[in-house]
Every structure is written in C-alpha cells, then in structure tokens.
Amino acid sequence: MATTTTRELFGGAITATTPTNLIDASDLRQVPDNQEVFLFPDSSVSIILEVLQRVDAQDNDSAIRFHFDSLAHDNSADSATVEAIVVLPNTRGDKTPSAVTLSGVQTVAKFNKSDRDQVRVLMGLYRIQEKPVDLVVTFNVPVRAQDKGAVDEDGWKQAQAHFEAFVRSLRIVDFGLFA
Template sequence: MSSTTRPLFGGAITALAPANLVDASDLRQVPDTQEVFLYPDSSVSIVVEILQRVDPADDEPAIRYHFDSLAHDNSAQSATVEAVAVIPNARGDNAPPAITLAGVQLVPKFNLTTPDQVRVLMALFRVADKNVDLVVTFNVPMNSQDDGAVGEEGQNDVRIHFEAFVTSLRIVDFALFV
C-alpha cells in the first residue's frame, strides 16, 4: 500500500499515512479539534486530536490517562495496557518526542453480548508551552461482529502504518495551538 504525506488541520501538521485513507469529514461531521480517517477495507480508524494538556507531568501517567479516557468514552468493559515507550524526535524540527502506548479494549457494540476486541495504538505529543496534548489513536478491531475485523497480517500492516505516522509527524505551524 502506498503512503503519502497527509496535511492535517489545514497543513499545520503533516504525517505519512496510507494514500487510500478516507477522510471521515467527507462522510460525517468531525469536531474542529479532530482529524479522523478510515481504512476503506476494514473498520480501522485513525483519530488525531488536539486536547488540553492533562495534569500528570510525567509522560507515562499522561498517556495512560488518555488511554483510560478513551476506554471510558468507548464504554469499554476492560482496558489493558501492553506497552509504553518513548520515541525521541529524530526529525530535527521542534516537535516533541512521541510517547506511545499499545493496549487492548473490550468494547461493546450495538448492545451485543460479546464485545469487540480493539487493539489501540496511541501516541502522545506533549506541547508544554502551548498547554496541549496532541493524541494520535489507531483503533484496530481484532474480532468484530461485522466484517471490519483485521487479521494478524493486517494488524502488522497497521502497526507499520502507525510507526510511520508517528515518526514522520511534523508540527509545521505551532500557531494552530493558540
């Protein structure tokens, strides 16, 4: 699958992403503080969100806070963090390092008794001087009541896309966070 540098928030941020992603704002209303993309052949989604910086000064508690907040918003029956890591910024720009998290949430869907198992790949970019947390989330259904689940090979592809997105993310215009 080919990738392209995708402008986010009017070009204030850029990141390398699969070229065939569907912009969710073409299908439904998306808040101004979010960019949402959908994989055309599965239920995988990418959400880039500008949030107010959370209180934990330490990176790991901060990303865990965002993961737990997502679990709450998803009404997840359980949420498990598998790994947290820091990816230093090697791009030479002013973007902060990425704190990454991999986890799994059991999310009920359409009032069905068996929840969907969703792998969550999350990256947090803390922009301290603007009081902002920029959160990137890849939601990857691993088993699903519909046809949108992603098999093992697809999960590996999505992980590669996530790593490319996170390591290529550039904040081009910090005025976005005013």
C-alpha cells in the same frame, strides 16, 4: 504495505505519512474541529488525531495512560489493558516533541450487542510544552468484531507499521494551531 503520502492535517499545520487510500471521515459525517479522522477502506481500522487540553500528569507515562483510560471510558470498555509504553525520540531536529506511544487492548460492546469486540489501540502522545495542549493520535484496530471489519494477524502488523510511520513522521509545521 500500501502506498503512502505525506498528508496535510489541520489545514497544513501538521503533516504525517499515511496510506494514500484512507477515507477522510469528514466527507461522510461531521467531525469536531479539534479532530482529524480517517478510515481504512477495507476494514474498521480508524485513525483519530486530536488536539486536547493538556492533562495534569507528573510524567509522560501517566499522561498517555490518562488518555488511554479516557478512551476506554468513552468507549464504555469492559476492560482496558496497557501492554507497552515507549518513547520515540524526534531525531529530525525540528520543534515537534518526541512521541510517547502506547499499545493496549480494549474490550467493548458495539451498538448494544451482547458479544464484545476486541480492539487493539495504538496511541501516540505529543506534549506541547509551550502551550496547554496534548496532541493525541489513536489507531483503533478491531481484531475481533461482530461485523466484518476485524483484521487478521497480517492486518494487525500492517496497522502497526502504518502507526509507526505516522508517529515517526508527524511534524508540527505551525504551532499557531495551538493558540
């Protein structure tokens, strides 16, 4: 696994463990203020951390499915399948909520091409109880792609390990971010 670092996100209001070699997408293009976006330099794997309006859901399972389905809609996915939902408890004792995680697959057409890409999606959801906020981290991992950015089985396992490190280490340092 690549060397990792504790990365400050949203000006240090949030920290998380990430590979040191990630490319900050804001160095390449405009990124909305409610997002942090990172790219892996050797594949098309991306990480997006978003501060979103809290969805009206009865439980964590419904909430993370809502965000996964919204992503599928935004991607114009032909299909979207949830494979697993697991809660990773925060055992550090700070006020960061436990992460609700989802693993799924979406089939999407990229750049109006007729062939479809298969993208594995790893998603983590932190529901901020005191504020109307859902904090969502998404790893998009192409496993079949028209370009050369798809990852093989080893790349998929590495992405899973990076995702696990990210969601387990994510710490909200300043809840004022969600004012």
